Amino acid sequence: KPLTLPGAHVVVTGGSSGIGKCIAIECYKQGAFITLVARNEDKLLQAKKEIEMHSINDKQVVLCISVDVSQDYNQVENVIKQAQEKLGPVDMLVNCAGMAVSGKFEDLEVSTFERLMSINYLGSVYPSRAVITTMKERRVGRIVFVSSQAGQLGLFGFTAYSASKFAIRGLAEALQMEVKPYNVYITVAYPPDTDTPGFAEENRTKPLETRLISETTSVCKPEQVAKQIVKDAIQGNFNSSLGSDGYMLSALTCGMAPVTSITEGLQQVVTMGLFRTIALFYLGSFDSIVRRCMMQREKSENADKTA
Ligand SMILES: NC(=O)C1=CN([C@@H]2O[C@H](COP(=O)(O)OP(=O)(O)OC[C@H]3O[C@@H](n4cnc5c(N)ncnc54)[C@H](OP(=O)(O)O)[C@@H]3O)[C@@H](O)[C@H]2O)C=CC1
C-alpha cells in the first residue's frame, strides 16, 4: 500500500527553495526522479545542483521547469505534460509553492488577498487538476498540499494568509473522497514556523502581535518538516503534522476530515475534550497579547503627542 519512491516521478512546486527544496532532496535520497517547478530559473538551477549531490544511483534525473503556477491553467497543464514526456507519469505531486504576507486587515492591500488566494490556493488547484486524470487511470498517486498551522486556526495578522490555507483543506477533503476508490491518496501538511528564505522575508513586515503569538510554537528546520511530510505522503496519511502542538492542533481540528487509521480515529475521540480545554487557555493568552500590544501602542502614541 505505501508508495514506492525508488524510480517514482515526484513533481515539487516551490521546489527551488525552503520546504519544497528539502522535500525534493528527501525524495531524491530515496531514489525518486524529480521535477522542480518554480519561476526563477537561477534559483531552480542552483537547487538542482544541490539536490543532485544526494543521488543514490546514476540514472536519477532532476528536471527544472520555470512557470508561475498561479496564473494560467493551460500553461501549467503544458509543463506537466512536458515533465511526463521526459520522466513518465507523475506518481507524487507536492504543492509547496506559496507565500505569506501578514498585517492587520485594514493595512493589507485588497490585492494581497487576491494574490495569496492565487498562489496558495489556485496554485495548488492547477497542478493537481493537471495530474489527477492519469493518477486515477493508473490507480496510483499521491497529492500533497502544504497548508500551515495557520490553516488550522486564524490568528492576528493572517486574515489573508489563513483564508488561503484554510481553502486548501476544503479542496483536499472533497478531493480525497472522490479519488480514494482509485487508490489515490491526499495529504495535507500543517507545518509550524519553519526556518526558510520565505520565512525570513515574511518576518520583515510581521506585526508584533503575530510574532508573539507565533512564538507559542518553536521554529522548525525545513529538513525536519520535509521528512515528516514525505513519510506521511508515502503512507497515504491525510494529515501531516509535526511536534506536540502540531499533534494537538490536528486532533482538535479534525472535524470531518478523512481518517487514515483506527488508532488515529480513537486518539481523536479520546483527546478532543482535553485538547479543547488546553486550547481555551491558549486562546486566552493570545487575546491578552493582542490587548497588551494595543495598550502599548496607545501609550506610545500619546507620549508622541505630548512630546
Ligand atoms: N516557512 C514557514 O514558516 C511555513 C511555510 N509554509 C508553507 O510552505 C510553503 C513553502 O514555504 P517556504 O519554504 O517558507 O517558502 P520559500 O519562499 O522559501 O519558497 C517558496 C517556493 O515557491 C516558489 N513559488 C512562489 N510563488 C510561486 C509561483 N507563483 N509559481 C511557482 N512557484 C512559486 C518559489 O520560487 P520562485 O519565487 O522562483 O517562483 C520557491 O521555490 C508555502 O506554501 C508556505 O505557505 C507553511 C507553514 C510554515
Ligand SMILES: CCCCCCCCCCCCCCCC(=O)[C@@H](N)CO
Ligand atoms: C490544543 C491546542 C494547541 C494550540 C497551539 C497553538 C499554536 C498556535 C501557533 C500558530 C503558529 C502559526 C504558524 C504559521 C506558520 C506559517 O504558515 C507562516 N510562517 C507562514 O510561512
